[in-house]
Amino acid sequence: MSVLADANCAICRRKFDSNEKAFTSSGKVYHEQCFICCQCLQPFPDGIFFEHEGRKYCDYDFRILFAPVCGDCGEFISGRVIKALSRNWHPQCFRCEICKTSLADSGFVKSGNRALCRKCNAEEKQRKLNMTICKECNGIIEGSDFITINGQKAHIFHFDCYVCGKPLTSHGFEKDGKTYCLRCYDKMGVPICAACKRPITDVHIVAALGKSWHADHFACAKCEKPFHGRPHYEHNGLAYCETHYNQLFGEICFYCNQAIKSDKMIRAFRKHWCEDHFRCSSCGSQLTLKSKFFELDLRPLCKKCYDRFPSKLRKHLKTRMGKSGN
Structure with a gap:
């Protein structure tokens, strides 16, 4: 007696013919025509597939739907992912903004919206430090304890407040050629x-x-x-x-993962789509809420593509599609 005699296909639930070819995965058995990508409905090239939340995808559709995109080269990332500066990176693409040294294993310093190696960050700080020279004593000014007189910076301790006469010890200000402490300057209604x-x-x-x-x-x-x-x-x-x-506060397109302007948004299958991205998941034809379309794995499918399905498979898919939209 055949091992498959009492088995049912995990997709269509039908029995197997005595000489019928079958596929097995994760302890389940499939007809050859049922063992396909749930996104493009095509057999898996070279038998390679990926599973996500109980569904099987071919390599191409899995990358399109779930693989992160590198913030430098824009290509999909498989394997190790570097997460930094609110983006994803290939290890070889995550480099110092200045010297292009790899930062994947050496650590980095965030400077604004840039990633720098520690050496470049230190050199950049030194360059900025060397540019701030006191016009009174020609010494280096560190931090924010300086005052600007006629466009030039100087240590604040070189000046007294014009109103109270006290030496300026922090946050000195200049107006009309006169220097003031913070308290006296605030009283002027600035x-x-x-x-x-x-x-x-x-x-x-x-x-x-x-x-x-x-x-x-x-x-x-x-x-x-x-x-x-x-x-x-x-x-x-x-x-x-x-x-x-x-x-942060608007709706995100299911296809492009970008914010959608309220007047360019389509709601379908409990998801949101950019108006231009609401397309048939099989042929890519443009759809609107007035189009005749079906639901396939929570994505739209135009009627023309639905009608092309094999009759045996269409009956099963119709059950999975649910109601059509208008």
Whole structure:
């Protein structure tokens, strides 16, 4: 008696003919025509497939749907993934922004939105340090304890407050050729930047969120890039650029994983799609909510592709598809 005599296909639940070819995987048995990728419905090239949440995918569709994309070369990543700066990287692509040395195993220093090796980071700090020279004593100015007089920086301890006469020990300010301590300067009614808590002495002032800001300090709460006149969006007392406001608080397209503008969004199968990305999962033809389409593995399938399925398989797939949309 054949071993398959009492077995049922894990997909269609039908019995096997005595001489019928069968496939086995994870303790289950499949007809040859049922052992296919659940995304493209094609046999697995060279017998290679991947499983995810109980479904089997061919190598191509598995990469498209689930593999991370490298933040440098834009290619899919298989094997080891480096996660840094809110992105994924091939180990060989994750390099110092300046000297291009590999950072995969040596560690890195975050500088702004860049990854630097420790040597380049130290050299960059040294270059910045060497550029800040006191105009009074020609000494190196460290930190923020300096005052700018006629466009040149100087240690604050070289000056006294014009109002109270006390030596400036921290946060000295200059206006109309005179120097002031923070307390006396605040009494003059000068607006204070909500970001750095320092007076705004130039004409580049931004009023937003009920506060005043230096133009370079009024920035997106996510990417920290100044708006400089570009539109900003407010949420819970913080300002965001359009991209990150949509990413954090808008809907994300199931296909491209990008934020969707509200007037370009399609909702289907409990998911959201960009208007241009709502396409047949088999032939790629454009669909709308007015099109005739079916559900296949929680993705849209046009009627033309559905009608091309083998009749034996179509009956089974129809059960899995559920109701069609209009």
